[in-house]
Amino acid sequence: MDVGIPPMASNPRLLDFTTMARPKVHPANRLRASTACTACRASKKRCSGYFPCTNCIHKGRGRLCTPFKSLTDASTHSRPLPVSRPAEETPQTWSGQAVGLHSPSRSHCDDIATPNCEFETLQAGSHSPEATHRTHPRMLRNLQGEKVYVGKAASLSFLQLLRDTVMQHIGPSQFSHNVRNEDMLETEAHHDLLNFSEERCTADEKDRFIRHYDAVTRGFLNLGCGDDTLSASTSPTEPESDREKTKAAIIDLTVAIGAQSCPNDPQTVQIEQFYFARGRCRAFANMLEDPSLDLVRVFLLMSFYMLGACRRNTAFMYLGVASRAAVALGLQADSLGPMGREEGNEACERSQVWMSLCVLDLLVSSILGRPSSISPLLPDKRREPRWTGITPPDSGLVASYHLSLILDEIMSRLYTEKAASTEEAESLLRKLNGWSESLPQSLRRSSLGLDDQGVAQSRTIESMHVACSYHYAVILVTRPFLISALSVRLARLHQSLSTNEPTEMPEEDPAHSRLAAACIDSAVYMLQTCMEVHQSGLLLRNMCILIAFIFAAALVLGFSMFSHRDLDPETDEAYRGALTILRVLSLRSAQAAHYLEITTMLEAAIVQQRRRLSAQVRQQRNKYVSRIFSLSDSPVTPPRQTGEDEQASTATPLLTQSIPSYSWLQSDDGTAAVTPPMVDGTLFDWEGMDLPLWDSFPFLIESSTM
The missing domain is CATH 4.10.240 (CD2-Gal4)
Structure with missing residues (x-):
């Protein structure tokens, strides 16, 4: 029987097209x-x-x-090394030290090496021109199942890279395998039908919540409302006109934010939800028909509240509405310099609202790794703050505003490219250095000696917000070099512990080492500052921006601790401080509770890595004796467990063999000792930001078939 050629194969071009073509894959x-x-x-x-x-x-x-x-x-892709800088262009110093902040106490940074993808084309002691970004954008899902974008500058993208690294070196663990879905952690929105005509608290309680609002937003927001506007006694019960409804919404939202930062009790939670729901209802009463300065204030307040309520996508959208309203009002055309005392009240209010919008929008965009709606409106030539001899009316807001301009440059100059340039990083660090040297003394001095405890708390939190924003900016600049450097450190560590013949080690790059040391030091300084405020008893119970800063710093220190064999007491203490603060904030914030879970599992992976390295060192040091029996290594099947024993044995066996249990995470009856926040009257179930691994590893496939 003669088998004919299929019609499709008779045309070679058609065959090639149909068999070889495939849909494009996004990079x-x-x-x-x-x-x-x-x-x-x-x-x-x-x-x-x-x-x-x-x-x-x-x-x-x-x-x-x-x-x-x-x-x-190597010959095709090799690039010429950058020309050495003249003496007058040497990077500025921070408190007498070089830009790298290579502190003497950071002895563990001496063995940080160059990125593993570049060391083969570089000579020993040379400066690599850039560090390739190894964090990648993520597509997560919101509560409605829609995909949402998280950029490579976000801590979530860095978390995924860290999970992959931990997976490669110690195998499956609770940290690397705590992956349930691709959902972005968010809480459910409240849409209860409430009687808004009745007040839920007295005027004195409102004033107390407004004072809490002023403290928790210091350094980030100053909407220029004045004491008369933010007064509980002047708010009408039933506003009639749209202007009155908008002003009443401002008071309701400030009360809600203040109640959100108070300790967690059912009555305070009800007050918080009630006043936010009423403020949002009043804000949408006129359906955004007419832009006004009060409308910008309202959406800034709703955005800040949503950040504390673990609704970051909603907060991001509210910031977009606020920015469009600000453009319609021409706020971007006003003077962007520091506020002068000779300016009128209206110009001063417009300037304060614009700076508050820039600070919050650029911070949230950098935390989520998303493009900012404010960035295209910023001037090309940005002024440096000049505060010598004068103090602006709101020094914290002005300092944060100028820092946010540098933060926007960091995102555009480092994270929009495929690689981060050392020259760009050092240039940005010099700008941050100049900014820090221009800070007024009011943001550097302690306010604990003041008689008024409320004023002392507000000023202390303001200084802490400004300082942590600065350290976060340094982390964003230097983190790509930290990733590259620590990756080679792990490779060098693995090769140094090899029992076979030694191989050639990758050469260390001094430029990357200095920038990596700056990243670690900045994370340590941030957490030390936060711990001092916490130990003074001035920390509030829900600080949405600070939680994101602490999580970013904790991941940096966790990566450093995982990549080093020796202990650094200062780094370990700072990491434990991050856990302590997150544990306190987790009682009121769902975001902090989930970050606490992630950082605790990372700490367990660090303990396991250190024990593994210690065992390898011991084995390498002594070749004459070995351990021949251990219960943890025994293949004998344990007795059958029931009841509470089965519940306690659900942890990953790899961790239960090598790390101590955390008594604060699990009590004797197997329940969580840290109570998650209440959402809709029920305990919140952590299903959120655990991100899936990018690759299918061999031991994953084998374990899945067992």
Whole structure:
């Protein structure tokens, strides 16, 4: 029987088109590594792109895992080294130290090396021109199942990279496998039908909540409302005109934010939800028909409240409405310099509202890694703050405003490119250095000696917000170099502990080492500042922006601790301070509770990594004796467990063998000791930001088939 050629194969062009064509894949979703190791390239296996890679670690040849070096690629893609700077362009110093902040106490930073994807083309002691971004954008899902974008500058993207790294070096753990879905952690919105004509608290209680609002927003917001506007006694019960409704909404929202920052009790939670719901209803009464300065204030307040309520996507959208209303009013055309005392009240209010909008919008955009709606409206030539001899009316807001302008430059100059340049990073650090040197003394001095405790608390929180914003900006500048440096540190550490013949170590890059040290030091300084405020008893119970700062700093320190064999007491103490603050804030904030869960699991992975490295050092040091029996390594099946024993044994076996239990996380009866916040009258279930791994590793596939 004669078998004919299929009609499709009779046309070679048609065959090639139908068999070879495939849909385009977005660069952010591509899983192919930019550089493969020599072994994976020879065996034509997919390489994870980290060194040692997953395949080599799994097969016990991690010491031999090196990036594939192609002579053609090296000659084609090699770039000329940057010309050395003249003496007059030496980076400015921070308190007498170089830009890298290479503190003498940071002895563990001496063995930070260059990025593993670049060391083969660099000479020893040379400056690499850039560090390739290894954090990637994420697409998560909101409560409605819609995909939402999280950029590579976000802490969530850095968290995913850290999970992948931990997975490669210690295998499955609670930190790397705490992955339930791709949902972005958000709480349910409240849409209860309430009787808004009745007040839920007295005028004195309102004034107390408004004072809490003033403290929790110091350094971020100053809407220029005045004491008369933010007075509970002057608010009409039933406003009639749209203007009166908007002003009444401002009072309701300030009360809601103040109640949100108070300790967690059912009555305060009801007051918070009631006044926010009424303020939002009054804000939408005229359906945004007419832009006004009060309308910008209302949406800024609603955005800040939503950040504290763990509704960051909603807060981001409210900021967009506020920015469009501000553009319609021409706030961007006003003077952007520091406020002068000779300005009129109206010009002063417009300037305060515009600076508050810039600060909150640029901070939230950097935290989520999303483009800012304010950024295109900022001037090209941005003025440096000049406060010598004078103090602006709101020094905290003005300082945060000028810092937000530098933060916008960080996002546009570092995170819009494929790689971060060391020259750009040092230039931005010099700008941050100049900003810090221009700070007025009122933001540097302690206010604990004041007789009025309320004023002392507000000023202390204002100084803390400004200082932590500065440290967060430094972390964003230097974190790409920290990632590159610590990746090679792990490779060097793995090779140094190898029992076989030593191989050539990747060369260390001084420029990346200094920037990585600055990132670690900035995280330590931020957490030390927050711990001092916490120990003084002045920390409020829900501080939405501060929670994001603390989480970013904790991830940086966790990565450093995981990548080093020796202990650094100062770094370990700062990391424990982050856990302490998150534990306190978790009683009122769902965001802090989830961050506490993640950082606690990271701490467990660090303990496991340190024990593994100590065992390897011990084995390398003493070749004459070994341990021959251990219950944790016994393959004997344990007795059958029932009841509470089964509930207590659900943890990952890898962690239960090698780390102590955390008594504050789990009580004797297996229940959580830290009570999650109440949402809609029920306990909030943490299903949120646990992000899935990007790759399918060999031991994952094997374990899934068992």
